[in-house]
Amino acid sequence: MKNSYIYLIAAVASIAIASCGNKQEKQAPPPPTAVDVTEATQGNAVYYDQYQGTVVAVNSVELRSQVAGFITAIFVKDGALVSKGQPLYEIDRRKYQAAYAQAVANVNSAQANLVKAQKDIDRYNMLLKADAVARQTVDNAAAAFETAKSQVAAAKAARESAATDLSYAVIKAPFSGRIGISQVKLGTQITPGTTLLNTISADNPMAVDVVINEQDINRFYDLQKHNTDSTFRLKLSNDSLYNRPGRILAIDRGVNNQTGTVKVRVQFDNTDGMLKDGMSAQLKVLNNNSGQRVIIPYKAVTEQMGEFFVFVTQDTIALQKKVKLGPRLNDNVVIMDGIKAGDKVITDGFQRLRDSGKITLGPPPAAAGKSRHNQANK
Known part of the structure; x- marks a missing residue:
C-alpha cells in the first residue's frame, strides 16, 4: 500500500514538471519577423487636383429676330465659319x-x-x-x-x-465665329425675340467651366493673381492632354446657397481648333503642396480605422509610425508628415508585425519558402 502512494506521487510530479515545461515553451518569445525594407526618398512631387468641367465658348450668342415675318433667304451653310457683319438670314423685307x-x-x-x-x-x-x-x-x-x-x-x-x-430684316453675324445647324427653314414664320434661328460661337479662345467647393474660393482667387503656365492643365475625354496653358477668366459672383459651390471659368487658347463647345474635359489644377516631398511605395501603408501607418526599422526593431498621406504617384505615395527622407520603411512582412516587434532583414517566410521551392525545381 505504501508503495502505491509512492508511485502516485511520482506520477503527479511528472505531470507537474511536464506542465511547467509546456508553459515555459508557450512563453518563449517569437522569432524575429523577416521583412523587406526600402529607404524613404525625397523627390519633386508635382501633382494636380482634378475637377470635372465642360468646354464652353467665351463668345457665344443665340440668334433671334427683332422683327416679325417669314424667312425669305438663308445665306450661309450649317457649321460654316462666318465673319463679323456677314448676312446670315433675311426676313420678308x-x-x-x-x-x-x-x-x-x-x-x-x-x-x-x-x-x-x-x-x-x-x-x-x-x-x-x-x-x-x-x-x-x-x-x-x-x-x-x-x-x-x-x-x-x-x-x-x-x-x-x-x-x-x-x-x-437682315440678321448679320455679331462677331466672327462658327455658326451651328439652322433651326429654321425658308418660309418659317418668325416671332420677334422668341424663335431661335441659330447659334454662333467664336472658336478662339475657349474656356472650361468647373464647379468648386466654397472652401476653395480663396485658393482660386490667389491662382487668378499668381497664375503660371503650369498651374492649369486640361485632360480631354480621350485621355490626351491639351498642350496649352490656361488662366482664370472669371470666378462667379457668389456661392450657390443650395450646393455650397462656385463656378470658375478657365480660358485656353484654341488656335488649332481642338476644343469644341460642349465637350467634357477634366481640369487639372496644380496642388499647392507640390514640391520636394517624401515619397515611399504605396504598398508600405496600412490603414486602421481611417488612419494610416507605416513601419520603420530601428536596428532590429520595427516601429509603427502614423503618417499623413498626400496624393498617389503611380505605385508610390507622397508622405506629408510622419516620417522623413532616409527612414527605412518596411514594404513586405509587416502584416505579422506589432509595434516594437523584432525583425530580421530578408524576404518574408512565404517568399523565402517559394524561393527555395523554385530552386528545388531547378
Missing part, C-alpha cells in the same frame, strides 16, 4: 421697305411745312416793323413755325425707327 419709304416721305412733307412756316414768320416780322400786321398774327405764325419744327423732328425719328426695322 417688303413691309419694312414700304414703312421706311413712307417715313422718308413724311420727313419731306414736314420739312416743306417747316420751310413755309419759316417764310411766313419772316414776312410777318417785316410787316410788323411797318406796323402793317397785327401782333396776334405774328404770334400765330411763330407758333406755327415751332410746330413745324417739332413735326420735322418727329418725322425724322419715325424714319430712323423704320430704317432700324428694315435693317433688322
Whole structure:
C-alpha cells in the first residue's frame, strides 16, 4: 500500500514538471519577423487636383429676330465659319421697305411745312416793323413755325425707327465665329425675340467651366493673381492632354446657397481648333503642396480605422509610425508628415508585425519558402 502512494506521487510530479515545461515553451518569445525594407526618398512631387468641367465658348450668342415675318433667304451653310457683319438670314423685307419709304416721305412733307412756316414768320416780322400786321398774327405764325419744327423732328425719328426695322430684316453675324445647324427653314414664320434661328460661337479662345467647393474660393482667387503656365492643365475625354496653358477668366459672383459651390471659368487658347463647345474635359489644377516631398511605395501603408501607418526599422526593431498621406504617384505615395527622407520603411512582412516587434532583414517566410521551392525545381 505504501508503495502505491509512492508511485502516485511520482506520477503527479511528472505531470507537474511536464506542465511547467509546456508553459515555459508557450512563453518563449517569437522569432524575429523577416521583412523587406526600402529607404524613404525625397523627390519633386508635382501633382494636380482634378475637377470635372465642360468646354464652353467665351463668345457665344443665340440668334433671334427683332422683327416679325417669314424667312425669305438663308445665306450661309450649317457649321460654316462666318465673319463679323456677314448676312446670315433675311426676313420678308417688303413691309419694312414700304414703312421706311413712307417715313422718308413724311420727313419731306414736314420739312416743306417747316420751310413755309419759316417764310411766313419772316414776312410777318417785316410787316410788323411797318406796323402793317397785327401782333396776334405774328404770334400765330411763330407758333406755327415751332410746330413745324417739332413735326420735322418727329418725322425724322419715325424714319430712323423704320430704317432700324428694315435693317433688322437682315440678321448679320455679331462677331466672327462658327455658326451651328439652322433651326429654321425658308418660309418659317418668325416671332420677334422668341424663335431661335441659330447659334454662333467664336472658336478662339475657349474656356472650361468647373464647379468648386466654397472652401476653395480663396485658393482660386490667389491662382487668378499668381497664375503660371503650369498651374492649369486640361485632360480631354480621350485621355490626351491639351498642350496649352490656361488662366482664370472669371470666378462667379457668389456661392450657390443650395450646393455650397462656385463656378470658375478657365480660358485656353484654341488656335488649332481642338476644343469644341460642349465637350467634357477634366481640369487639372496644380496642388499647392507640390514640391520636394517624401515619397515611399504605396504598398508600405496600412490603414486602421481611417488612419494610416507605416513601419520603420530601428536596428532590429520595427516601429509603427502614423503618417499623413498626400496624393498617389503611380505605385508610390507622397508622405506629408510622419516620417522623413532616409527612414527605412518596411514594404513586405509587416502584416505579422506589432509595434516594437523584432525583425530580421530578408524576404518574408512565404517568399523565402517559394524561393527555395523554385530552386528545388531547378
